[in-house]
Amino acid sequence: xxxxxxxxxxxxxxxxxxxxxxxxxxxxxxxxxxxxxxxxxxxxxxxxxxxxxxxxxxxxxxxxxxxxxxxxxxxxxxxxxxxxxxxxxxxxxxxxxxxxxxxxxxxxxxxxxxxxxxxxxxxxxxxxxxxxxxxxxxxxxxxxxxxxxxxxxxxxxxxxxxxxxxxxxxxxxxxxxxxxxxxxxxxxxxxxxxxxxxxxxxxxxxxxxxxxxxxxxxxxxxxxxxxxxxxxxxxxxxxxxxxxxxxxxxxxxxxxxxxxxxxxxxxxxxxxxxxxxxxxxxxxxxxxxxxxxxxxxxxxxxxxxxxxxxxxxxxxxxxxxxxxxxxxxxxxxxxxxxxxxxxxxxx
Amino acid sequence: xxxxxxxxxxxxxxxxxxxxxxxxxxxxxxxxxxxxxxxxxxxxxxxxxxxxxxxxxxxxxxxxxxxxxxxxxxxxxxxxxxxxxxxxxxxxxxxxxxxxxxxxxxxxxxxxxxxxxxxxxxxxxxxxxxxxxxxxxxxxxxxxxxxxxxxxxxxxxxxxxxxxxxxxxxxxxxxxxxxxxxxxxxxxxxxxxxxxxxxxxxxxxxxxxxxxxxxxxxxxxxxxxxxxxxxxxxxxxxxxxxxxxxxxxxxxxxxxxxxxxxxxxxxxxxxxxxxxxxxxxxxxxxxxxxxxxxxxxxxxxxxxxxxxxxxxxxxxxxxxxxxxxxxxxxxxxxxxxxxxxxxxxxxxxxxxxxxxxxxxxxxxxxxxxxxxxxxxxxxxxxxxxxxxxxxxxxxxxxxxxxxxxxxxxxxxxxxxxxxxxxxxxxxxxxxxxxxxxxxxxxxxxxxxxxxxxxxxxxxxxxxxxxxxxxxxxxxxxxxxxxxxxxxxxxxxxxxxxxxxxxxxxxxxxxxxxxxxxxxxxxxxxxxxxxxxxxxxxxxxxxxxxxxxxxxxxxxxxxxxxxxxxxxxxxxxxxxxx
Numbered sequence: 001x002x003x004x005x006x007x008x009x010x011x012x013x014x015x016x017x018x019x020x021x022x023x024x025x026x027x028x029x030x031x032x033x034x035x036x037x038x039x040x041x042x043x044x045x046x047x048x049x050x051x052x053x054x055x056x057x058x059x060x061x062x063x064x065x066x067x068x069x070x071x072x073x074x075x076x077x078x079x080x081x082x083x084x085x086x087x088x089x090x091x092x093x094x095x096x097x098x099x100x101x102x103x104x105x106x107x108x109x110x111x112x113x114x115x116x117x118x119x120x121x122x123x124x125x126x127x128x129x130x131x132x133x134x135x136x137x138x139x140x141x142x143x144x145x146x147x148x149x150x151x152x153x154x155x156x157x158x159x160x161x162x163x164x165x166x167x168x169x170x171x172x173x174x175x176x177x178x179x180x181x182x183x184x185x186x187x188x189x190x191x192x193x194x195x196x197x198x199x200x201x202x203x204x205x206x207x208x209x210x211x212x213x214x215x216x217x218x219x220x221x222x223x224x225x226x227x228x229x230x231x232x233x234x235x236x237x238x239x240x241x242x243x244x245x246x247x248x249x250x251x252x253x254x255x256x257x258x259x260x261x262x263x264x265x266x267x268x269x270x271x272x273x274x275x276x277x278x279x280x281x282x283x284x285x286x287x288x289x290x291x292x293x294x295x296x297x298x299x300x301x302x303x304x305x306x307x308x309x310x311x312x313x314x315x316x317x318x319x320x321x322x323x324x325x326x327x328x329x330x331x332x333x334x335x336x337x338x339x340x341x342x343x344x345x346x347x
Numbered sequence: 348x349x350x351x352x353x354x355x356x357x358x359x360x361x362x363x364x365x366x367x368x369x370x371x372x373x374x375x376x377x378x379x380x381x382x383x384x385x386x387x388x389x390x391x392x393x394x395x396x397x398x399x400x401x402x403x404x405x406x407x408x409x410x411x412x413x414x415x416x417x418x419x420x421x422x423x424x425x426x427x428x429x430x431x432x433x434x435x436x437x438x439x440x441x442x443x444x445x446x447x448x449x450x451x452x453x454x455x456x457x458x459x460x461x462x463x464x465x466x467x468x469x470x471x472x473x474x475x476x477x478x479x480x481x482x483x484x485x486x487x488x489x490x491x492x493x494x495x496x497x498x499x500x501x502x503x504x505x506x507x508x509x510x511x512x513x514x515x516x517x518x519x520x521x522x523x524x525x526x527x528x529x530x531x532x533x534x535x536x537x538x539x540x541x542x543x544x545x546x547x548x549x550x551x552x553x554x555x556x557x558x559x560x561x562x563x564x565x566x567x568x569x570x571x572x573x574x575x576x577x578x579x580x581x582x583x584x585x586x587x588x589x590x591x592x593x594x595x596x597x598x599x600x601x602x603x604x605x606x607x608x609x610x611x612x613x614x615x616x617x618x619x620x621x622x623x624x625x626x627x628x629x630x631x632x633x634x635x636x637x638x639x640x641x642x643x644x645x646x647x648x649x650x651x652x653x654x655x656x657x658x659x660x661x662x663x664x665x666x667x668x669x670x671x672x673x674x675x676x677x678x679x680x681x682x683x684x685x686x687x688x689x690x691x692x693x694x695x696x697x698x699x700x701x702x703x704x705x706x707x708x709x710x711x712x713x714x715x716x717x718x719x720x721x722x723x724x725x726x727x728x729x730x731x732x733x734x735x736x737x738x739x740x741x742x743x744x745x746x747x748x749x750x751x752x753x754x755x756x757x758x759x760x761x762x763x764x765x766x767x768x769x770x771x772x773x774x775x776x777x778x779x780x781x782x783x784x785x786x787x788x789x790x791x792x793x794x795x796x797x798x799x800x801x802x803x804x805x806x807x808x809x810x811x812x813x814x815x816x817x818x819x820x821x822x823x824x825x826x827x828x829x830x831x832x833x834x835x836x837x838x839x840x841x842x843x844x845x846x847x848x849x850x851x852x853x854x855x856x857x858x859x860x861x862x863x864x865x866x867x868x869x870x871x872x873x874x875x876x877x878x879x880x881x882x883x884x885x886x887x888x889x890x891x892x893x894x895x896x897x898x899x900x901x902x903x904x905x906x907x908x909x910x911x912x913x914x915x916x917x918x919x920x921x922x923x924x
Contacts, residue, residue: 045870050885054711069713071870074884076606081869088779090787092871149693176589178606179884208507208590214886223693224487235886242690243698339606347419347592 040270042068042277045082046097047075047181047260049214049234052294053097059289060280066273074211075099075181082265086112094268095277097137099181099258101130102332107263108133114264116275120282123300127324134261137281138296140213141318142175142186142256143311145228145236147220149245153311156227159251160193163229164201172207173225177342179211182258184339186230188331189256189322191338199338202229203345221246232258233312237295240310248311254321259328372747372830376755379739383758386798390773391761397776398615410616420613423594424620427578430512430595431624434577437517439570442524445670448663449525450532451558453653455660460667464522464529466674468852469902471859472519473582473876474895477883478678479506479515480586481685487693489681507591512584516577518674523576524569531565532558537651550654564635571632575625579766581862586883596621597768597862604772604866611776618769629764679899685892704889708897715894717871718878722858725792725874730853733797734846737804741812742838746820756805763802770799771863787869795863800856804849811845812838851909855902 042060046053053070060068071093073081078098085091086107098104107113113133121135129135144163146156157163163172175183190198208225210216217235220228221244228236228246236248262281264274280286287300297306297315305314401407414420445463448454470478482490483506494503505511539561543553559566581597588598596617604614656663685691688699708715740759744752762770774795778785785791819841823833839846861876868877875898882891 043870050712050714050882050887050890051707054713057713071714071873072885073870073881080605080609084779085787085869088784088786090784092787092869173590178602203592207592209592210590210886211884212886215884216886218691218886218888222484222487222691224484239690243696244690244692343606344419345592347422347589347594 040273041066042095042270042273043093044068044070044095044097044277045078045093046070046072046095047078047099048072048097049238049294052234052290052296055293056281056286056289059286060277063280064276066276068277070097074179075184076179079103079181082107086265086267089267091265091267092269093265094270094274095262095264097260097262097281099140099185099260101134101259101261102328102335104134104261104263105130105328105332107265112266114266114268114271114274116264116278118275118279118282120279120300123282123284123302125299125301128259128299129261130325134263135278135282136259136299137262138260138287138290138298139315140182140232140234140258140260141250141297141315142182142189142230142258143233143236143248143250145217145220145231145246145248147223147226147245148247150223150226153247156247156249158249159253160190163227164194164205168227169205171225172202172205172227172229173216173219174202174207174209174228175213175216175230176209176211176346177339178346180213180230182213182232183230184335185258185323185328185331186256187342188334188338189327191341192322193253196341199341199345209346217244217246233297234295236310237307237312241295246310250311250313250318252319254319257318257320257323259323370749370830372743372749375739376743376747376749376751379736379743380751380755380758382736383740383755383801386794386801387758387761387765387770390770390777390798391765392773393777394615394618394769394773397611398619401612410612411619414613414616414620419594420599420617423596423599423617426509426588426593427596427621427624429509430516430580430584431574431578433509433513434516434520434580435570435574437513438520438573438577439524439566441517441670442521442569442573443528443566445521445667446525446527446529446532447554448667450529451651451654452663453655453660454663454667456664460664460671463667463670463674464525465906466522466671467519468855468906470519470675470678470899471582471861471876472515472580473586473859473861473879474682474899475519475674475678476506476515476583476586477879477891477895478682479511481681481691481888482506482677483511492693506587507593508587509593511587512593512595515583515587516580517573518670519583520573520576521670521674524566524573527569527572528562528565531562532651535561535651540651554654568632568635571628571635575628575632575764578621578625578628579768579862581766581768581865582880585880596624597766600768600772601865614772615776618772621766622764622769625766625769626764679896682892682895682899685888686896688889691888701889704893705897708890708893712890714873714878714881715875715890718873718875721789721792721872722875725789725796726854726857729793729796729857730850732793733801733804733853734808734850736797737801737808737849738839738842738846739834740801740805741808741842742834745809745812746817746838759805760802762799765799767799767860767862768866771795771866774798774863775866786867787871789872791867792864792872792874795867796857796860799860799863800853803856804853807845807849807852808842811842815841848909851905855905858901858905859898 050072053072057068057070060066075098078096079100082096085093108130115132117132118135121129124135144157157168177183177187187199208219210219213232213235216228216231217239219225221239233248236246239246262278264271264278268274284300284302287298287303290296291298291303291306305316306312308314398410399406399408401409449457449460482488483504485491485502485505485507488504488506491503494500540553540557543557548556579597581601584595584598588595600614600617603610603617686704687701689701689703690699740755743749744756774791775786778791785794820833820837823837824830859876861880864874864877865880868874879891879894879898882894
């Protein structure tokens, strides 16, 4: 091969130029990127949709001049990354936004979190926050969603137990509790409501599992599986707004509510910027944005009620089950047990 | 085309110009050995130890017992074997047929069909799998919809299945078989075929009785390579297997340590089992390659004649075209379509068409910009460092040949047997703790990429160096130049063709690496493949499709440069999982 291409080789200068430039780029670029680690800016590790996080970050930067970025992942992955950084002693982030509040309670107890009471915290109900450590930025309701082009509203499942009906076999797509903190809470609540057999009964329905509410919503909208379970309402709302054939059902017997809270790691960089971000995210403007633009309900007391569209309704009209702080503590204590059951069916 | 260049069989003795002792080369070799030990051996040892020690550091087999007393894990092992064997069989048949069509028949437009060899470099298997979910979802996949409308068939394919995984992995692994078998078919001695024809055998009989047995070792070698590639595949089973609750070993390893709390001991035990399977595959493949006596691929003798297929040549052309359709045209077409839609519904409406996905990915989504910068920086810088290291390894192994050079070669080639996710697992556990914490820095990805792909760089530089007689370097040294100036002024320039080819192929590989990156990255080190993986997980189809299309365009541009350099060739026959 060498002889064949010998005469058509690039010049030595070209080659050395390329490699030299690349090596110099690496030598100069890498350390700077690494050492820059969020000096004077916000780096949030967060669950949720990329679009909504980007919008809030941009608004924060526009208001304060402080650059903000969010790295998005599933709730479980966020906990993993955060703990890996705690373990390595190299905390790169300075804000955590996540549904795994049970982990936040543990981090607070282990001394990993900054003790900070945002002045905005007083606007949030006491039973859904941990004073000094975390406040719910938003809440997620785990709904049933259905494809309105394939299922008439009257025929859609109305209760959680309806999902076990053989008529829905091979028709359900569900959020995987191995990937999403919201789904972990959902499995905990359903196990309390429907019994320990919940996981195995869902497996018998041959559910398809997806790793985010967005993907569950896509699968319903495309019609691949007409019923979506544990899907958060903002995914229903956003797809429906784009013209997708999807609507939600909020069963009367109650809906599990996942708290999405904000906290600050004690050893993160630039904690002042982090505090300002938390204050801003809990403030009325950002809270209104969450609810109006991204259809995510918030608990703040002075924000207008949630819209009544696509089967969704204001939070006050929804019965919330198994979602208070005491329930979350029980969830933390029994998590290994019910997640082991879940793993048996999730493959 | 070989998976492992057998450097030790290069016939040169150690040249006399190398002083055996007290040479700076000793120190260089020692330093390279140490570096390789840190990159490859240290993570492997940490992985092995973690699989047999408990949290308190005591010896235990509990992790293996736990892992294989679980039906789910046992099922993952069985599924891995099914997917591995099925994909290998499919890829071998497909790759061998394509190789025969392209290399030995008068099929029209063979130049076009040769693009098949580049398929996995243009469209990585992970992106292929994503596209195939849009094409082959059981109810709403486009192919199934068309089959229902046009043929009245309820379901043509179901990609969320073992068969779906076999199909996609097979499609994207077949080109590696094509390269291996095509090389053997082209360079085989034609006199045996001619003798067969002159003895009265017809074309079909000659092909079956003479040609096939002659290239059988190459086919088997390709089959084992395909098996190893399928076993280490992560992206395809993640996309097609996880939603259908069909685990394989790689996805099981990933879920075991990506869930909370991570089960590192169990993960390590799963890694060791997967490693045993891939090591067996690599050893068998190398064993076959070493049996040169079974082949007559000598480069001498008459060039094989093309088989005249008559009317059948259009059928073979159709077969090649069907492959390109399935592996490239349809997947890329559906991705382009998705990248211009706001939402993916069964019915396409004009109101769904948009440029917003590209706008978001290019201008707004911070991750994609960060990922592009990181990937290009890591790709260019990493490929440079990797290829320089490879050149030094080749030089020490083929030229200096100091005592210990075999250990150097074996260490450099060791990652061939490591699935990306297994090597990354070892690296994660080894480099997250003192003395040298690489986790959380870009260097962990840099080290992982170099460690994982060094064998391919070494293959590229060694195969070039092996064809250059050492007398030029000897003259330089005898004229009083130091070894360093000799390496810099003589060896490196002589190697530049191999180095350039290796550099570009490493660059493309680094750009698309997923299975190691997905374990090792932290949010500041997001790379393109991880950004894609995240968009897949979050269900942002439009953005995902737009970023996939951009990634394919970058790969096509890099391969365009490669083609212009006419340096595409041996030394890079394993894919990117």
